[in-house]
Every structure is written in structure tokens, then in C-alpha cells.
Amino acid sequence: MNNSEMNEQRQYSRFDCGFARFFSERSQLNGEQKSDFEALLLELSAQLASGHSCLHLSQDEQNLATSSGLVSNDALTPLIIDQNRLYTHRYWSYEQRLAKQLITISRQNFIIAYTDALLDRYFPLIGDEINWQKQAALSAITQGLTIITGGPGTGKTTTVVKILAVLQEIADHTLHIALAAPTGKAAMRLEESIVLNKAALPCRESIKQCIPEKVSTIHRLLGAKPPSPYFHHNPDNPLPHDLLVIDESSMVDLALMSKLVDAIKPGGRLILLGDKDQLASVESGAVLADVTLGMTDHTVELLKSHRFMGNIKQLADAVNRQDAESAWEILNSGAKDVFILKSDPLDYIVENYQNYLELMSKSADFSQIYTAFNRFKVLCCNQQGRNSVMDINARVEHELARLNKIHLTGQWYPGRPVIVTANNPALQIFNGDIGICLPDPDNRERLRVFFYRGDGSIKAIQPARLNSCQTVFAMTIHKSQGSEFERVLIMLPEKYNSVLSKELLYTAITRAKSQVAILAGQALFQAGIARKTQRDSGLADKLVKFKTEISQ
Numbered sequence: 001m002n003n004s005e006m007n008e009q010r011q012y013s014r015f016d017c018g019f020a021r022f023f024s025e026r027s028q029l030n031g032e033q034k035s036d037f038e039a040l041l042l043e044l045s046a047q048l049a050s051g052h053s054c055l056h057l058s059q060d061e062q063n064l065a066t067s068s069g070l071v072s073n074d075a076l077t078p079l080i081i082d083q084n085r086l087y088t089h090r091y092w093s094y095e096q097r098l099a100k101q102l103i104t105i106s107r108q109n110f111i112i113a114y115t116d117a118l119l120d121r122y123f124p125l126i127g128d129e130i131n132w133q134k135q136a137a138l139s140a141i142t143q144g145l146t147i148i149t150g151g152p153g154t155g156k157t158t159t160v161v162k163i164l165a166v167l168q169e170i171a172d173h174t175l176h177i178a179l180a181a182p183t184g185k186a187a188m189r190l191e192e193s194i195v196l197n198k199a200a201l202p203c204r205e206s207i208k209q210c211i212p213e214k215v216s217t218i219h220r221l222l223g224a225k226p227p228s229p230y231f232h233h234n235p236d237n238p239l240p241h242d243l244l245v246i247d248e249s250s251m252v253d254l255a256l257m258s259k260l261v262d263a264i265k266p267g268g269r270l271i272l273l274g275d276k277d278q279l280a281s282v283e284s285g286a287v288l289a290d291v292t293l294g295m296t297d298h299t300v301e302l303l304k305s306h307r308f309m310g311n312i313k314q315l316a317d318a319v320n321r322q323d324a325e326s327a328w329e330i331l332n333s334g335a336k337d338v339f340i341l342k343s344d345p346l347d348y349i350v351e352n353y354q355n356y357l358e359l360m361s362k363s364a365d366f367s368q369i370y371t372a373f374n375r376f377k378v379l380c381c382n383q384q385g386r387n388s389v390m391d392i393n394a395r396v397e398h399e400l401a402r403l404n405k406i407h408l409t410g411q412w413y414p415g416r417p418v419i420v421t422a423n424n425p426a427l428q429i430f431n432g433d434i435g436i437c438l439p440d441p442d443n444r445e446r447l448r449v450f451f452y453r454g455d456g457s458i459k460a461i462q463p464a465r466l467n468s469c470q471t472v473f474a475m476t477i478h479k480s481q482g483s484e485f486e487r488v489l490i491m492l493p494e495k496y497n498s499v500l501s502k503e504l505l506y507t508a509i510t511r512a513k514s515q516v517a518i519l520a521g522q523a524l525f526q527a528g529i530a531r532k533t534q535r536d537s538g539l540a541d542k543l544v545k546f547k548t549e550i551s552q
Contacts, residue, residue: 016045023079028069037068044086052536053095053254053284054085061086085538091254091284098258099542102291103550105261105270106298108144114170121202122162133159136300137166144269147249147299149276149292151316152484152510153308156273157190160245161197161211163271167243168210169203178241179215182251182281183432184420186482187215188452190247217430218246218256219423222263226425231259238265248482249274254285254539276301277320279507279533282478286535294543311338312516316509322502324526331518331525341489341517346399348517349392349473352376352487357405360415360438366450366458370436373417375486378474379508381499387491387519392474412437412447412463419475422468427461428453432479434472437463477508488512492520492528500528 012020020041029037044055057065062081065071071079071086080092087095123134133155139146140163150156168175179194181187191213198208221239223232233239244264246252249272252260264270272288280286292299305313311330315338318327331340341348350357356372378396382388400406406415416437423430435451440460448460474491490508492500505528509516518525 012042012046013049016042016049019045023068023070026070029064029067033064033067037064040065040086044088047536048088048091048284051280051282051284051286053091054082054087054536054538056536057081057084057086059084082538083541085536087538094254094258094285095537095539095542098254098261098287099294099539099546101258101261101264102145102270102295102543103546105264105268106143106145106295107550108267108269110142110144112141112170114141114166118166118169122166132300132302132304133162136302137163139298139300140167140269140271141170143298144267145272145295145298146270147272147288147291147295148302149274149288149299150302151275151277151305151308151313151320153305153313154302155304155306156302157193157247158197159302160271160273161194162201164211164243164245165201165203165207168207174210176240176242177210177212178221178239178244179212179247180218180221180244181215181247181482182218182256183248183482184217184430185432185434186248186251187217189482189484190215215247218252218260219430220425222260224423224425226423229255231263233263234259235262237263239263239268240265241268243269243271245271245273247273250276250278250286250288251281251481252287253281253283254287254537255283257285257287275510277503277506278510279478279481279503280535284535285539286537287539289535290537290539291543294540294547308510308513311335312509312512312514315516316506319502319506319509319529322529322532324529327529328522328526337514338516339518341519345392345489345491345519346395348489349378349396350399350403350405352489353400353473357400357415361405363439365441366436366438367452369438370434370450370452373436374434376488377480377483377485377511378489378491379477379480379511380474380491381477381493381504382497383476385497386494388493389470389474389476392491393471396473397471412449414438414447417472418449418466418469419472419479420466420469424468427465428459429461429466432482435461435469477504477511480511481507483511484513485511486513487515488517490516490518490520492518492524496524496527500524501531501533502529503533505529 020038023041024034024038047055071077071081073081078089080087119134123131125131136148136159148156181190194213201208274288276289276292315330359369359372378392380389384390401408418435420429420433433451435449437447437449440446440448447463449463451459453459488511
């Protein structure tokens with residue numbers, strides 16, 4: 001493939017062009033070969049920006065890259081070819097280290113005395129079905145690495161809380177356990193679930209007290225050192241915990257997962273929870289999906305949903321298996337819990353935010369307003385364009401102002417909901433946190449933005465201190481991961497774009513507990529279902545390769 005052919009296929013960013021030019025000018029190539037090598041580098045840079053960790057090469061392309069003098073199959077060059085994949089050194093190193101560390105952890109075998117009666121007490125068999133929750137517990141008892149995957153409502157959190165209790169019962173000391181999630185919102189949801197499930201555990205109170213309720217973000221757990229990419233905890237200063245549990249693992253990108261696993265102390269255990277069918281991380285990699293493929297003997301998939309049922313589950317399942325005809329039939333079946341929205345979306349959005357708006361007008365307290373606001377959310381595919389986050393937020397604000405539901409006196413106004421878009425450790429707010437601007441109870445003339453913290457406390461911040469945030473009547477489907485709402489309205493763009501995929505639609509649908517409305521035409525909706533996201537990665541192959549090498 002020559003340079004002009006590649007440029008016809010994709011629009012490259014200024015960064016892509018600078019990256020490709022920097023390395024091609026330092027290569028040993030000249031003329032057409034140099035131009036072709038630059039084209040490969042353009043594509044590699046664009047691949048990384050799209051969430052891939054590498055670029056697949058033909059044999060001729062491998063020969064060209066190798067002759068550049070900048071590429072090898074070891075750690076001594078800035079670019080690496082591993083099998084038929086071209087990497088930057090950084091992403092190749094992340095995959096190598098992560099694969100080797102996961103294999104090391106997985107090879108830890110624990111000989112611990114337990115009884116069937118103990119497991120039966122926590123995981124009683126119901127009917128003739130295989131008790132996959134019990135299988136997950138057996139894995140966690142005897143192995144250093146356990147991956148528990150499953151769709152919404154399959155009991156991943158319930159299972160891990162029981163596992164923590166079982167491990168504590170059979171341990172000869174109090175286990176030092178850390179619970180973490182990728183975002184503040186996901187951490188809050190896990191905390192709520194931990195508290196709820198602990199109360200129902202069939203064990204003595206002293207065991208319950210050993211199970212932590214505090215959940216941290218991964219960045220906070222590792223001790224981020226902004227603006228650098230480094231963390232306080234690393235291989236030279238590992239985490240002190242005996243066991244690390246990571247929820248919503250599908251959201252964790254390759255770089256962060258590599259650094260996290262690097263920081264686990266020798267002998268420490270790791271449990272990963274997540275839905276492998278959800279969207280992959282925003283940044284490079286599809287770690288959870290790759291690990292479930294490469295570590296099948298350490299993966300347990302929970303298949304039975306205990307609360308996610310009915311038409312929403314049927315729709316999600318149809319989308320997940322890419323059965324576009326069945327999905328469209330379900331949406332047009334006349335059901336009240338899943339349907340195509342045919343009315344004016346602004347009227348529908350205002351109606352669903354009515355309770356939050358009424359509470360705000362009555363000067364209710366923040367907790368009531370926040371709870372009412374988060375019962376409903378508009379989920380969009382894109383940040384910009386028609387039916388995007390920015391478009392819907394602007395249209396909703398304008399409509400609410402026209403109806404005198406809000407009073408736009410500037411950027412900040414009573415009732416403005418916002419989502420944080422960058423971590424701010426100084427303020428203790430993090431990417432994905434949602435707050436609402438309201439009058440200060442101590443001075444109604446003064447505005448404050450109120451946030452729920454992970455421990456249930458409320459934090460009030462001056463609006464002027466919030467630089468990285470945006471209005472959030474609508475949010476992207478990517479940002480909604482780790483969240484759950486009673487009702488969602490999913491708004492697809494007017495025209496097909498590359499963001500649409502069955503993973504995007506599945507993730508959006510599974511955010512709802514009781515109702516899903518979708519604004520889309522049949523052709524666009526079914527085109528999204530037909531597209532399956534594939535991220536180029538060598539992680540799964542590396543896991544299999546390293547396991548094979550060790551066993552020989």
C-alpha cells in the first residue's frame with residue numbers, strides 16, 4: 001500500500017503527521033521506501049488514537065519496517081515488531097509486562113483448607129443449574145487471579161462480597177483488601193452495593209467488619225502524581241494489600257492496567273469484575289476482553305440475571321448477538337419499557353426531568369434533587385454534531401429557560417447539572433463525578449456546586465473553581481459506563497458514523513433499570529448493531545504464548 005492510498009482511507013491528525021515525519025526522517029530509508037514507511041507510521045499513530053495498541057502488517061510491510069533501522073523484535077528500538085504487529089515501544093512494553101505479570105499472579109496456587117459446607121452456606125444450589133458463583137469462589141480460594149464477567153444483574157458484586165467473606169473466614173489473619181474502580185461514579189456504585197450485600201451475608205459480624213466498604217478510584221489507590229504519568233505505588237513500592245478487587249474492568253485501558261498489576265505485591269491476589277461485552281476503554285486496549293480470551297482457565301462467566309429481565313434484557317441480548325431484526329421487533333412491539341421515541345425529544349426530556357425541576361423550585365435539599373435528577377439520563381453517541389451531547393445540552397437548556405424552569409443568568413445558574421471532565425485531586429473530585437449547582441443553604445444569594453462523595457458525604461465547591469466540567473442533561477454513552485439509571489433516552493446521530501457499534505448500543509441499553517427509549521431510524525439502528533468493534537491487540541496472544549512457554 002503506498003502513501004497516497006493510505007491517505008485516501010483516513011484523515012490524519014497533526015500529531016499523526018508529526019509522529020510519522022519525526023521517525024521517517026531518522027530512518028535509513030530513502031525515496032519511495034521512506035514515503036511508504038512514513039505511511040505505515042501515519043497509520044500506526046492513527047490506530048493508537050482509535051484505541052488500538054498496534055498495527056497489523058503484511059510480510060512486505062514487516063520487511064520495509066525492519067529495514068528502517070528503527071524497528072526490531074526486542075526492547076532496543078523505539079518501534080517493535082512482535083509477530084506481525086507493529087508497536088511503539090511504550091505499548092509493546094505495556095502488553096509484555098501486563099501479560100507476564102498476570103501469568104505470574106495466575107500461577108500462584110493457594111493450599112487452603114475449606115469445606116463444601118462453608119461454600120454451600122454462601123452459595124446454595126438452586127435447581128439443577130451450575131452454580132457459577134460458587135465456581136468463581138473456588139477459583140478465588142485456590143488461585144491468585146480470578147476474572148468474573150457477566151452482564152447486568154448477574155450478581156458480580158454479590159458474588160465478590162461473598163468471596164471476600166469466605167476468604168476471610170478461612171484466613172489465619174485479617175486480610176488487607178483494596179476495592180477500586182476506574183471512575184468516581186463506578187466507585188460510588190460499588191460502595192453502595194458492598195454495603196447492601198454485606199448486611200445479608202450468612203456469617204458472624206466480625207467477618208463482616210473485615211470487609212471494607214470504602215472504594216477508591218484506581219488513580220487514587222495507586223497515588224497519582226499529576227501531571228506526570230507515574231504513580232506512588234509501582235514495582236519498587238508495591239501496594240500493601242493481600243487482595244485487590246477491580247470493578248468495571250472493561251473501562252480500564254492497557255496502560256493503567258499494566259501499571260496497576262505492576263504495583264501488586266508478590267503473593268497478592270487479583271479479582272477483576274466486569275462485562276466483557278461492554279464498550280472497551282476510551283484509551284488504548286480492550287484488556288478485559290483480551291484477558292477473558294487469553295486466561296480462560298481463570299475466567300468465570302455469570303450467565304443468569306437476577307434483576308435485569310424482561311424486554312430490556314431481551315433487547316440487550318438481541319443487540320449483543322447482532323440480531324438486528326429481533327431487536328427492531330422488540331422496540332416496535334408496543335411495550336412500555338422499550339420503544340422507539342416518536343414524539344418530540346425535547347418534550348420527552350423535560351417530562352422526565354420534571355420531578356428534579358419541581359424539587360429544585362421548592363428548594364429541596366441536594367440529596368433529594370440529586371436522586372431525582374439521576375433517575376433519568378439522555379445518552380448520546382457523540383460529543384459534537386446533531387443529537388450529540390453538546391447539541392442536546394444546549395437545546396434542553398434553551399427549552400427549560402423558555403418554560404421558566406431554569407433562569408439562565410450566565411454560565412452558572414441554580415439547577416445546572418455538571419459532569420467533571422478531568423481529575424482534580426486538590427478538590428477531591430474526579431473525572432465522571434456529577435454535581436448540581438444550587439443556592440448555598442447558608443446564603444441563598446451565593447451559588448455552590450454540590451457533589452456526593454464516595455463515603456456518602458456532600459462536598460460544596462465554588463463554581464469559579466470548577467474549570468473542567470460541562471452541562472450534563474445529556475452525556476456520552478462512554479461516560480455513562482459505571483452508572484445506572486431508572487430510565488434512559490438513547491439518541492443516535494442523524495447520519496451513520498464510525499462510533500456506532502453493537503457494543504455502544506449494548507452499553508447504552510444496559511444502563512437502564514426500568515425503561516429504554518431510542519430515537520433512531522431502522523436503517524441507522526440496525527447498521528449500528530451490524531458493526532462489531534475489533535481492537536487490534538496482541539495481549540490475548542501474549543498470554544497464551546507465555547503460558548505455553550512456562551508449561552513446556
